[in-house]
Amino acid sequence: MSDKVSSQIDVATIDGDAVTDPWREFRLVERITLELSQSYKYSLGKYSRFFIELENRRFLATRCEACGKVYAPPRPLCPACLQPTAWTELSGEGAVETWSALHFSPASNADARALETPYVLVYVLLDGADTLFPHLLKTPPDQVRRGLRVRVVYSDEPVRHPIHLMYFVPIST
Amino acid sequence: MPKHPVIAAVGSTAISSEHRGSNARDLMTEAVLDCLADAGLDDLSAVEHGLASYESDHFNLQMTLGAILQDTIGLTPKPGLRIEGGGATGALALRTAWAHVVSGLCDSILVYGVEKNGRGVSSRTANQLFALSADVDWEMMIGGTYTGFYAAMIRAHMAAFGTTEEQFAHVAVRNRRNAGFNPIAQKPMDISVDDVLASLPIAEPYKLLDCSLLSDGAACILLATEDWASAHCPRFRQRPPVYFSASGCGSDTMRLGDRYPHITNFRAKQAAARQAYQMAGIKEPLAEIDVAELYDSYSGVEIQAVEDLGFAAAGAGGPAVAVGAFDLDGDLPVNTSGGLLGRGAPVGATGILQAIEVAQQLWESVDARRQVEGARRGLTDTHAGIASISVVNIFERRD
Ligand SMILES: [Zn+2]
Numbered sequence: 001m002s003d004k005v006s007s008q009i010d011v012a013t014i015d016g017d018a019v020t021d022p023w024r025e026f027r028l029v030e031r032i033t034l035e036l037s038q039s040y041k042y043s044l045g046k047y048s049r050f051f052i053e054l055e056n057r058r059f060l061a062t063r064c065e066a067c068g069k070v071y072a073p074p075r076p077l078c079p080a081c082l083q084p085t086a087w088t089e090l091s092g093e094g095a096v097e098t099w100s101a102l103h104f105s106p107a108s109n110a111d112a113r114a115l116e117t118p119y120v121l122v123y124v125l126l127d128g129a130d131t132l133f134p135h136l137l138k139t140p141p142d143q144v145r146r147g148l149r150v151r152v153v154y155s156d157e158p159v160r161h162p163i164h165l166m167y168f169v170p171i172s173t
Numbered sequence: 174m175p176k177h178p179v180i181a182a183v184g185s186t187a188i189s190s191e192h193r194g195s196n197a198r199d200l201m202t203e204a205v206l207d208c209l210a211d212a213g214l215d216d217l218s219a220v221e222h223g224l225a226s227y228e229s230d231h232f233n234l235q236m237t238l239g240a241i242l243q244d245t246i247g248l249t250p251k252p253g254l255r256i257e258g259g260g261a262t263g264a265l266a267l268r269t270a271w272a273h274v275v276s277g278l279c280d281s282i283l284v285y286g287v288e289k290n291g292r293g294v295s296s297r298t299a300n301q302l303f304a305l306s307a308d309v310d311w312e313m314m315i316g317g318t319y320t321g322f323y324a325a326m327i328r329a330h331m332a333a334f335g336t337t338e339e340q341f342a343h344v345a346v347r348n349r350r351n352a353g354f355n356p357i358a359q360k361p362m363d364i365s366v367d368d369v370l371a372s373l374p375i376a377e378p379y380k381l382l383d384c385s386l387l388s389d390g391a392a393c394i395l396l397a398t399e400d401w402a403s404a405h406c407p408r409f410r411q412r413p414p415v416y417f418s419a420s421g422c423g424s425d426t427m428r429l430g431d432r433y434p435h436i437t438n439f440r441a442k443q444a445a446a447r448q449a450y451q452m453a454g455i456k457e458p459l460a461e462i463d464v465a466e467l468y469d470s471y472s473g474v475e476i477q478a479v480e481d482l483g484f485a486a487a488g489a490g491g492p493a494v495a496v497g498a499f500d501l502d503g504d505l506p507v508n509t510s511g512g513l514l515g516r517g518a519p520v521g522a523t524g525i526l527q528a529i530e531v532a533q534q535l536w537e538s539v540d541a542r543r544q545v546e547g548a549r550r551g552l553t554d555t556h557a558g559i560a561s562i563s564v565v566n567i568f569e570r571r572d
Binding site (some may be wrong): 014027047075079086101104118119125133136163 | 194234296298300304310311312314315316317318320321322323324325326328329332373374375376377379380393426428429430431433525542
C-alpha cells in the first residue's frame with residue numbers, strides 16, 4: 001500500500017495478452033476512495049405550509065377551485081387547469097390502496113440513517129382526496145391489506161425533514 | 174415522407190458488475206472503437222455530430238462528462254450534446270439523434286452511452302442515489318426506493334388482475350436464461366421459478382431474483398442517412414440495411430399516487446407506443462413486430478409492458494408470460510439479449526444496448542441459440558423512474 005496516497009484502496013494489474021491487448025500499456029490500475037458531502041440551504045417553497053401545519057397537528061391538502069380535484073400531497077398548481085390551488089384541511093384518515101414491505105433500506109433518508117427493516121411503504125387514499133399519499137405505515141407487514149383504514153399520527157420527536165413529523169398507523173377497530 | 178436514418182454501425186463493451194480497470198471515459202472509448210471497427214472506419218473524421226448519453230453525475234462524480242467524452246474521442250470542434258432522461262436516457266438519446274437526422278440537421282451522428290453503476294458505491298448508496306430521482310420531499314425522504322415504488326405498482330396489478338408472483342418469476346427465469354446466449358451479458362443464470370420465489374425479499378412482492386442489475390458498461394451506435402452510410406462506411410453494404418423507422422415518447426406524473434386510479438400500468442408507455450405504431454403504420458403489434466427488447470427493471474415490469482405495448486390485453490400479461498408467449502420459441506420473443514435482468518443495465522447505455530440487440534437480430538448476426546428466424550421489425554421499450562418518461566423506438570430491415 002502506498003504511504004503517500006492515504007486514500008489508496010489498491011493497485012492491480014488487469015489481465016490481458018502481452019502482445020495482442022491494444023491496452024497493454026495501460027493495465028496497471030489504481031483505485032482510491034473519494035468522498036463528497038454537501039449540505040443545502042433548501043427551500044420547501046410553496047409546499048411549506050403543509051409541513052409547518054404538521055407541527056400544529058393539522059393535515060393539509062390543496063384543492064383546485066376550477067375542477068374541484070383535491071391533491072394530497074399538495075400541488076400548488078393544478079396541472080389540469082394550470083390554476084393556483086387553495087389549501088384545504090383533511091381529517092388525516094384514509095384507506096391503504098397499495099403498499100410494499102421493504103427489507104432493504106437506502107444508506108440514509110432525511111434522518112441520515114438507514115431505516116429499521118422491514119418497513120412498510122403505503123399509498124393512502126385519504127378521505128376527501130383524489131390522489132394517493134405515500135408514507136410509512138408503522139405496523140407489521142403481515143397486518144397490511146388493501147382497504148385497511150389508517151390515520152395520521154403526528155410525531156413529537158425532533159426530525160431532520162418535516163415529512164417525518166407524521167406517519168400512518170392502522171385505525172384499531 | 175421523412176428520411177429515416179439507418180443504423181450504420183454498433184459497438185459495446187462487455188457488461189459487468191465492475192470494470193475495475195476502466196473509468197467512464199475508458200469504457201466509452203472501448204465501445205466507440207468497437208463501433209468504428211464495425212463500420213470499417215479508421216477514424217471519426219467524417220462523422221458530423223456527437224451525442225453523449227449518461228444518466229448520473231453522482232455515480233460518475235463528474236459533471237459535464239458529455240463534453241469530456243466528446244473530447245476524449247476527438248470529435249471536437251464538431252457539435253455535441255448530452256441527453257439525460259433517467260432510465261430512458263439511452264433510448265431518448267437515440268430518439269434525439271434520430272430527430273437530428275430526420276430534420277436534416279446532420280447526416281451522421283455518433284450516439285455514445287456509458288454508465289458506471291456497478292460497485293463504485295455500495296448497493297445502499299446506489300439505492301439512495303437512484304431515490305434522488307424520485308420526488309425528494311415526498312417519496313425519497315420517507316425512505317422510499319424505486320424497488321418499493323415498483324413493488325407497490327405490481328401489487329396493484331396483482332389486486333386488479335390476479336397477476337401472481339409465479340408469473341413474474343417466469344420473466345426472471347427466461348431473461349437470465351437468454352443471457353446465457355449473449356457473450357456480453359453480465360449475469361446469465363440457469364434458475365427455476367422456485368429459485369426466484371425462494372430468493373430474499375427486497376420489497377415485497379419483489380425478491381432478489383426479480384430485480385435487475387447494477388452494471389458498468391458502454392454502448393455506441395452510429396446513425397446516418399443511408400446515403401451517408403453507403404458513402405463512408407466500407408462495411409455498411411455487407412449487411413441488409415436496418416432503418417430506425419419510428420419513435421414515440423410519453424410522460425406521466427412523477428409520483429405514483431398522483432396517477433390514481435391509474436396505478437397498475439404505465440400510461441406513458443401506452444402513449445409512446447401509440448405514437449410509434451402510428452408512425453410505423455403498425456395496427457396489430459403482436460403480429461407485426463418480430464422481436465422486442467423491453468425494460469425489465471423488475472420482472473413484473475415486463476408483464477405490465479407487454480400489456481401497455483399491446484402485445485397482450487390489459488391484465489392478460491401474466492398468463493401470457495407464464496405460458497411462454499414471449500420466450501425464444503414464443504409468439505414474440507422479448508429480451509433475447511437477457512434484458513436488464515440478465516444482460517445488465519448501465520443506465521446511459523441501456524437503451525442503446527437494446528437497439529443494438531434489435532439491429533443484430535434483424536441482421537441475423539446473433540448467437541444462433543437466441544436468433545429469431547426471419548425477423549424484419551423490432552422494438553425497444555425504455556423508461557425512466559416508474560415511467561415518468563417512456564420511449565418506444567422501432568427498427569425495420571428493408572433489403
Ligand atoms: Zn384543476
